[in-house]
Amino acid sequence: xxxxxxxxxxxxxxxxxxxxxxxxxxxxxxxxxxxxxxxxxxxxxxxxxxxxxxxxxxxxxxxxxxxxxxxxxxxxxxxxxxxxxxxxxxxxxxxxxxxxxxxxxxxxxxxxxxxxxxxxxxxxxxxxxxxxxxxxxxxxxxxxxxxxxxxxxxxxxxxxxxxxxxxxxxxxxxxxxxxxxxxxxxxxxxxxxxxxxxxxxxxxxxxxxxxxxxxxxxxxxxxxxxxxxxxxxxxxxxxxxxxxxxxxxxxxxxxxxxxxxxxxxxxxxxxxxxxxxxxxxxxxxxxxxxxxxxxxxxxxxxxxxxxxxxxxxxxxxxxxxxxxxxxxx
Amino acid sequence: xxxxxxxxxxxxxxxxxxxxxxxxxxxxxxxxxxxxxxxxxxxxxxxxxxxxxxxxxxxxxxxxxxxxxxxxxxxxxxxxxxxxxxxxxxxxxxxxxxxxxxxxxxxxxxxxxxxxxxxxxxxxxxxxxxxxxxxxxxxxxxxxxxxxxxxxxxxxxxxxxxxxxxxxxxxxxxxxxxxxxxxxxxxxxxxxxxxxxxxxxxxxxxxxxxxxxxxxxxxxxxxxxxxxxxxxxxxxxxxxxxxxxxxxxxxxxxxxxxxxxxxxxxxxxxxxxxxxxxxxxxxxxxxxxxxxxxxxxxxxxxxxxxxxxxxxxxxxxxxxxxxxxxxxx
Numbered sequence: 001x002x003x004x005x006x007x008x009x010x011x012x013x014x015x016x017x018x019x020x021x022x023x024x025x026x027x028x029x030x031x032x033x034x035x036x037x038x039x040x041x042x043x044x045x046x047x048x049x050x051x052x053x054x055x056x057x058x059x060x061x062x063x064x065x066x067x068x069x070x071x072x073x074x075x076x077x078x079x080x081x082x083x084x085x086x087x088x089x090x091x092x093x094x095x096x097x098x099x100x101x102x103x104x105x106x107x108x109x110x111x112x113x114x115x116x117x118x119x120x121x122x123x124x125x126x127x128x129x130x131x132x133x134x135x136x137x138x139x140x141x142x143x144x145x146x147x148x149x150x151x152x153x154x155x156x157x158x159x160x161x162x163x164x165x166x167x168x169x170x171x172x173x174x175x176x177x178x179x180x181x182x183x184x185x186x187x188x189x190x191x192x193x194x195x196x197x198x199x200x201x202x203x204x205x206x207x208x209x210x211x212x213x214x215x216x217x218x219x220x221x222x223x224x225x226x227x228x229x230x231x232x233x234x235x236x237x238x239x240x241x242x243x244x245x246x247x248x249x250x251x252x253x254x255x256x257x258x259x260x261x262x263x264x265x266x267x268x269x270x271x272x273x274x275x276x277x278x279x280x281x282x283x284x285x286x287x288x289x290x291x292x293x294x295x296x297x298x299x300x301x302x303x304x305x306x307x308x309x310x311x312x313x314x315x316x317x318x319x320x321x322x323x324x325x326x327x328x329x
Numbered sequence: 330x331x332x333x334x335x336x337x338x339x340x341x342x343x344x345x346x347x348x349x350x351x352x353x354x355x356x357x358x359x360x361x362x363x364x365x366x367x368x369x370x371x372x373x374x375x376x377x378x379x380x381x382x383x384x385x386x387x388x389x390x391x392x393x394x395x396x397x398x399x400x401x402x403x404x405x406x407x408x409x410x411x412x413x414x415x416x417x418x419x420x421x422x423x424x425x426x427x428x429x430x431x432x433x434x435x436x437x438x439x440x441x442x443x444x445x446x447x448x449x450x451x452x453x454x455x456x457x458x459x460x461x462x463x464x465x466x467x468x469x470x471x472x473x474x475x476x477x478x479x480x481x482x483x484x485x486x487x488x489x490x491x492x493x494x495x496x497x498x499x500x501x502x503x504x505x506x507x508x509x510x511x512x513x514x515x516x517x518x519x520x521x522x523x524x525x526x527x528x529x530x531x532x533x534x535x536x537x538x539x540x541x542x543x544x545x546x547x548x549x550x551x552x553x554x555x556x557x558x559x560x561x562x563x564x565x566x567x568x569x570x571x572x573x574x575x576x577x578x579x580x581x582x583x584x585x586x587x588x589x590x591x592x593x594x595x596x597x598x599x600x601x602x603x604x605x606x607x608x609x610x611x612x613x614x615x616x617x618x619x620x621x622x623x624x625x626x627x628x629x630x631x632x633x634x635x636x637x638x639x640x641x642x643x644x645x646x647x648x649x650x651x652x653x654x655x656x657x658x
Binding site: 134135144147148179180181182187188189190192211212213214215216217225226227228229231232233234235236237238239240242243244247248250251252254257258260261262263264265268269271272275 | 463464473476477508509510511516517518519521540541542543544545546555556557558560561562563564565566567568569571572573576577579580581583586587589590591593594597598600601604605
């Protein structure tokens with residue numbers, strides 16, 4: 001059997017390059033895949049040496065051009081076509097890698113994926129999926145690629161999301177909900193009202209409208225919405241997690257007595273923090289793109305990149321693109 | 330000085346009528362206002378007796394017709410014009426009361442307020458405000474009245490919200506943000522892109538776009554959005570609060586040791602739970618309606634109704650409607 005090769009842009013994200021390379025190497029070892037590392041020569045060589053990566057790094061692409069968070073997304077196709085991100089995506093297109101992981105500029109990665117790898121035939125818009133923790137992990141899409149969307153786009157997102165969750169997260173017959181301002185069928189803005197009948201006709205387990213309050217408690221496995229609503233939702237969940245962790249710390253560090261209390265619940269506290277930690281469930285898959293591209297969180301550390309490598313492997317093995325292509329016929 | 334009279338529909342909400350009446354009487358005593366209680370005769374008489382309300386209940390309207398949560402909003406104007414909710418709002422219109430508090434059917438209360446009391450002159454749409462706790466209380470509007478909105482509507486919501494927060498929550502020069510999918514000025518769906526320049530021209534402390542992650546940490550005092558986004562946001566914050574509380578309970582009830590830990594942080598835990606409890610900050614004001622109408626949460630208990638009475642009093646005293654009218658000239 002040929003190796004699965006995952007291209008990693010080690011120059012993106014707040015903790016680039018060292019944490020990214022470290023996580024990629026650890027993830028490759030753990031999941032039996034090989035890496036194509038893209039980035040600065042010295043950083044890559046240093047990481048391979050430091051983290052003992054020679055057995056898992058199948059190839060390297062050296063470049064001194066990197067996309068920054070401030071770069072306009074189109075730079076990746078023009079001014080910075082030599083960047084580590086662009087190189088990683090081009091390697092995917094050319095079959096030199098089977099999936100891409102990058103913690104860099106989201107808009108740029110989405111642009112590169114859309115214009116270089118392109119969408120699955122029949123898919124009009126690709127969506128950014130976000131896998132969120134809480135009561136149980138669920139996929140929210142579109143979490144930000146398309147601030148405006150048409151009912152037909154949400155219809156395709158529902159199908160893409162359902163297949164991804166079934167194949168990659170391993171949830172059989174996943175429950176798909178339309179994120180709305182009420183559960184009744186009469187509720188919704190124009191987009192939701194026009195989307196509901198389309199979702200009812202899909203070959204998925206569509207459970208109807210769901211509300212903001214349903215998301216944390218595991219009512220759906222896939223929540224579908226436009227990218228504006230999805231972006232606000234994902235960032236709010238993230239912000240609530242940060243808020244809550246801060247409050248927990250304040251509570252347990254208030255006095256010697258509360259510190260003792262914290263010690264007594266240490267394992268439970270760890271579990272609780274995990275349930276609100278976005279890093280536990282890997283990155284955001286681009287759904288609708290013909291080959292697997294995973295956007296790791298900008299604040300990813302080695303642990304989150306490790307998870308993304310596993311996710312990229314499963315995404316590749318799942319044949320989501322082929323299944324969707326079949327569904328589009 | 331004449332008494333401030335607050336009309337309370339004691340028949341709405343999950344805990345009607347006894348908790349509503351109890352909270353109203355307690356709130357009236359605490360805040361030096363009088364009540365006009367609307368509802369079933371026996372329930373009102375019983376509550377006045379049980380909670381020693383004779384000195385604060387200025388008047389009563391007895392009726393055996395009540396709006397239910399399932400009733401179509403328009404019922405309040407037609408089939409159920411004799412309902413306690415309709416009677417309370419009519420009393421406000423006629424000057425028999427200075428404000429209304431009801432935990433009943435939101436759509437119906439909004440319909441009654443809009444069609445009976447009417448909007449402030451010049452205001453094209455009224456908004457449902459939600460006062461949310463977290464790092465520090467902030468107002469989110471529209472939290473659900475208008476699933477679709479125009480830039481001119483959001484412009485008026487920003488002004489209404491800024492004045493309300495200054496006058497009722499007592500925050501001087503409140504920071505107003507436009508809830509968006511990014512802080513950069515180029516970010517947004519069509520509505521946000523068209524609204525941003527309008528907000529910049531208003532005589533308010535507009536700080537630009539804000540994101541979902543900014544809401545829990547006190548970045549803004551007023552967040553402006555359409556009613557669809559607002560509804561998803563408010564319900565998500567509520568759902569996250571429920572989720573956290575459940576997780577905290579699970580953590581502290583896991584074993585005798587964790588129970589002991591819970592005892593050690595009891596006061597801090599109470600504070601933490603308070604910061605995610607919607608009941609602490611009263612109900613949702615209808616902003617843009619010519620007189621104060623407060624929608625108490627459907628799950629309100631006596632404590633939350635008590636807070637709503639104080640809020641209604643402040644709302645009435647604030648002259649928000651007059652100030653807005655001035656601003657519209």
